[in-house]
Amino acid sequence: MDVIMQAIEWFIGLGSTVFLPIIIFIIGLIFGVKPAKAFTSGITVGIGSIGLGLVIDLLSGSLGSAIQLMGENYGTSLSIMDIGCGVGGPLAFSTTLGILLIPVSLIVNFIFIALGLTKTLNVDIWNFWFPAFLGLVVQSVTGNFAYAVLGTVVAVMLQWLLADLFQERISSFFGYPGIAITHMMALSGAVFAIPVNWIFDHIPGLKDMNADAETLTKRFGIFGDTTIMGLIIGIVVGIFAGYDAAGFLTLGMSTAAVMKIMPKMVAMFMEGIMPIAEGAKEFASKHLGGRSVNVGMDAALTVGHSAVMSSALLMVPISLALALVLPGVKILPFGDLAFFAFVICLMIPFFKGNIVRSIIGCSLYMVTMLYLSTWLAPVVTDVFAIASYNVGTTGLVSFVTAGLWPVALFVLACRYLGVAGLVLIAAAIIAVMFYVNKVKAPKEA
Template sequence: MLGVLQWFIGLGSTVFLPIVIIIIALLFGVKLSKAVMAGITVGIGNIGLGLVIDLLSSNLGTAIQKMGEKYGTSLSVMDIGCGVGGPLAFSTTLGISIIVVSLVLNLLFVVLGWTKTLNVDIWNFWYPAFLALVANAVTGSVVVGVLAMVVALMLQWLLADLFQEKISNFFGYPGIAITHMMALSGVIFAIPVNWLFDHIPGLNKIDGDAESIGKKFGIFGDTVFMGLIIGIVVGIFAGYDVAKIGQLGMTTAAVMKIMPKMVAMFMEGLMPVAEAAKAWTNRHLNGRSVNIGMDAALTVGHPTVMTTTLIMVPVSLLLAIILPGNKTLPFGDLAFFAFAIALMIPFFKGNIVRSILGCSLYMVTMLYLSTWLAPVITNVFKLAKYNVGTSGLVTSVNCGTWPVALFAGTLQTVGVVGLVVIGAIVLGLLIYVNKIKKADA
């Protein structure tokens, strides 16, 4: 069974995601021809998103790595990036087994009414699997790793349920829940920080959403033009010549224009499935709503998300250099910050000023946590027999989030009992949010 699953994952997300969408659509009663077209359309959108992200990472990513080498040479812990998280997780038995565990347990929870999220974002099962590997690395026990996997999955569904309505309304995705746990982690930080911003005189009066900025500043507030300028600035700081600076500027501008169109195609394929899921639950689950869990890639094309992400590149490098005690050099994750901060934007009300300030504060916590977690993350790579190409400590800035710190810190201080308590609390919250609170309402 594990061999079959490993083969399936080995097909790549551009192949297995359309297959999963087709199967889910058929289960919800969508006609075969419509289900096949939905799967193909999602696959095309996924390929398009991949091409745009590759375009961004191979151009802007190379430039910002040169910036890192130029300005952050005193930092000793290398950010190897979350991009290796999937291959790392799915190269282990824990990582492969999570596919069966998640799908079966998730379906059971949906039927029991303990979650509204049916997660089909198989690729991003890697994050709960990564938490399981962290538990395994800390304790040396595969059994504790399996327990951590179950707790992480329940936590993922809880966060998706809690924030689905706000995120769905902001991005305009009815019936869709974002289950990308790395992205969901930032919401817990954004909510209290936005409350603080609401109570700071002056800052609480600034209207800084993308549309307002566009109206006030004309071409200078247009996200495509901002992409051009940011690309040029990064090229200058990377030490590029004039031709490369111009090329980087145009590439970054192109990403700002193309990304939303690829997301729209992705959603075009998902909408028939979401509508069929709603109709199916109305018939078979007493009208109880079920949301289809998908990747945060659907949200990164939003103008405020893209603008904030690009501005965070130089900000993160500056913070890494000036923060006392930080040892992490942002490197591999510089081109993937969008996936860590995308879901924070709705809770900053789409306000670019708040988003930049809030995400900068979040970056401070991520740098310190990724520094502290570096020994654990390095052990995870060793556990998976993954060659990271370095003999020193490695980490991932985007994995320097509170769930990783919570699992690692709890197991290091309290042990497996603490993990059981966390699991019981998460399960209780799932039941409260989806059964008790709903019944009271």
């Protein structure tokens, strides 16, 4: 067992830009893709992943530094440190629970696909960190490692269910056939967006407002262009961070560059993954009675969309303002500001790409995250202690994107019902899976 764990740790240690192409190649062979084509797909996905990483590093590095200065200038009274979700992966995969989740999730995923309970084959191994984090949350609340293992399995089941439920809408909006997004942080926002958009549909004036990226470009000329919006937002953030002219102009150009380059990197990523998605369809047709199989991927594939990037950049000053004015909020968005695109990206399809709806809806969502991340801070701090992960402070820590409803659900279920709470959540997930994929699907065929 120790040898297997060490092998998995070594594999993860290679980094996602190395292990993801290997996984894509192996999955391609399993689905009957010719070796040369599967190999090329893996390499192309790796190149796209590197490109996405470089662009995200540019965004988080340049914009993140400015945001930190803004936080120091305007949020010194807020007592809980937002260390950001960027530590989530290193945290999760530094624990036995995180490493153990990888083989367990893949095995259970194949079983659920074979049983017809899910259509999602999740190969986005790096983002297994969030289910592992939920498992650590369970361990914090219950003090029981076995319950934590169960919690991680329930969490990945929830991922597959949400990925199945939203795949059609998300795939149609972004133009990714055969792809499902399995990033839990992003999927959580979609659940919030659906009822909020229904409310928007019944508000006079707002329900008829057409404000997608193309309409804004036509109405406001170059100022409606997402690249120009990135330039302006970068300059404004730089000014509030106290940069000189050279500094805020450079930041503006960096932000504009991200808006322009990101879609091209996503396109390269998709170029590599599409042959695997097509192979999955053919495999399912031959061996799974015609059932469809969607390849589960990172939400990074969606953040290059103009409406997503525009909304994410605009949410930076909005979230800071909300943290400063909302009573009872004790956390200032800090480490997570550069990652907001991953939190809101799957909300945008349900707002139909409408920038106005997206900003209002995402702002409401941010209110819930700020309060929940404040409330969850003692649990999150304990999670880092369980993992023996040094956060560089003796006070409470949290991150805004920890303030999501799945985290609150697991905490409440375990706190008041113990392991029975996890069992109830699992039973509900399987029941909905059965209805969606075994009862409802055949009738729609």
